[in-house]
Amino acid sequence: METFPKIISVDDHTVEPPNVWRDRLPSKYQDIGPRIVRAPLKEMTFLGGKFAPVMGAPGDDGPIGDWWVYEDLHRPLTRLDTAVGYDRDEIKLEVITYEQMRPGSFSVPERLADMDINHVQSAVCFPTFPRFCGQTFTEAKDRELGLLGVRAYNDWMVEEWCGPDAQGRLIPLTLIPLWDARLAAEEVRRNAARGVRAVAFSEIPPHLGLPSIHTDEWDPFLEACNETGTVIAMHIGSSSKMPSTSADAPPAVGSTITFANCCFSMVDWLMSGKFERFPNLKIMYAEGQIGWIPYILERADVVWEENRAWGGVADKVHRPPSELFAEHVYGCFFDDAFGLKNLDAIGVKNVLYETDYPHSDSTWPKSKEVGESQMGHLPPDVVDQLVRRNAIDLLGLTEDGLWGPSAPKA
Template structure:
């Protein structure tokens, strides 16, 4: 089975690839099982560290990009779900955390229990089975309860506990989620303590020593009350990534602020413009000078899609050429932003026919494929069919690069697309 799963597309008699290559998804998600922190935290912290409680929902809203659930007390009326409880935080599992297998018109913002979600959301064997159904060989998975770059632990009051929670998550990710049972098909993505760049650098190096080549980060740190990438604050972290070959992975929403237009805008508004934070973030990075200072640094935008990239590169080049004298970048950005993009930035998509029609303006080497399992936007179980329909005009070698080759190079996988510590 492992050999079969490690293959790309089948080969014809003359050795050329045939059929759609096996997918390496660079943006899937794991729903952490209840034991992750309870099994790994010191006993004195198990009462305040993350744990799961079954309780009713009192009320829940999601407007203007803000998610606001309220947990009821035992015996209260209301739908019952499983909640993560951590210090003063009460965060329910919702159908949006794990929506695959449901008709899209049936997906609602509602609380659920572990028993009500697809087992592949949190079980390694079931995840591999669902990957098989979807023509997926390997997958990189972002967190759920910690949020997309560990904001949950950054917002907590006890920093000592927060650091232990980050390390516990990373140990679970490497040793269990991506452990022997995964047969190299699950690729580790780790977290950092965002509140301390030196501790963050140490955590990058700790995980790089065991083969990890991807770390989650915020697309727009100031939205989290943290310094921007234009400062020197993050340099210890960036240096650790540069020296270890660790890619910085930024998921939409990793700034805890989904794009919206007003406090009463329905979620559909934000869902349409989810790429916006990626767009703003990429301009930040291209104008920061960090790629000049850290030449091996590479970043990727998960679930940001790619169709918006050509215009932003065109505009950034014009600004750099015509306005850099007064624009504050002449001394630190020494090459056109589009050149920096080509060497350092990767866009990720799961459904972007427009972007693929304009691939020449982006670069086939800067694009990665994803399936977003188990979220409501996921193309599971038809990611292959979506890819075939949208990439049918591309040469087979270009499809191979987008669907798996670029991910192999970026994430340090084996030539046949597996993670080996």
């Protein structure tokens, strides 16, 4: 491809610096709020989609890592959180310190430099310690502290990570207090007022012990997103339950079928009636790839056409699911040659590009080369649409692909 467009990645990640909550929480929470402790690892497993680390005591044997400690939670930083710059065979499930990760994982200037290396202009970043949609705060005992933790993260995300030093190249993605839809609506509106156009949510809320989207419980939140044009972004793993087949299945099994929860979630939304009740609602699936979408749409249309009367959706879903998908749903990919060969069955306007920096699946520093290889058969205008134009339109970016409030002024 003669000229590959500068990439707007809708799925990268930030590793939060140690001071995010220390600097923003009231002093009475300093000893129980999120903070970094350096300690040895006692043991750690990742089987059947379940991550189980155990922190050792000072003086214990074991590799030393930096751990987020919050109430009773001990969560280490691992090589899987930030793997870029390491050979594939060196990427293992092991604890690390901040000094052992690429600085672009947590520092804005170094992140912009790594984006330059990777032909990336702008990027949306999901969290690490809060998990993909803020499950960490949802599971906490102290709801007051949890709400403060969510707001502190959002303030850091908007004011610092995506602040003036980011030159409009980092696009904010905020969290909500998942345990209260009305508080969630308030947080959506608070952040929309300062230019935020994306909020993280769970693919399958019942996996978190929360109501499903088939109920009316989420309506205040959905109405806030509908009113403000805030995109609901759902990352694989945002259900705290990665797809797997058995408790002893190795991680490779889950890694192969990571798209499965996105698939289940999309069918939920298409059959929920929410898109007809909230016509401006947009949702996107990060790191779910796109090759699975055509068959699911075909099957959903057949079920809607032939079985909607007894299927419980005749009174709320009045159009074929494929039509609703075309207007409301976006799939995201970084490495899906099959999906690109079937782009017409998905819809060019419904696909976004990502690089997954700094995770082990990331195409960094060769996202441009990967894109050229996979999209070489597509017309330049289609490539431009996938790689940047769709993201500009969806996220309300400037014509140059920058986030408005932090974009350099002419």
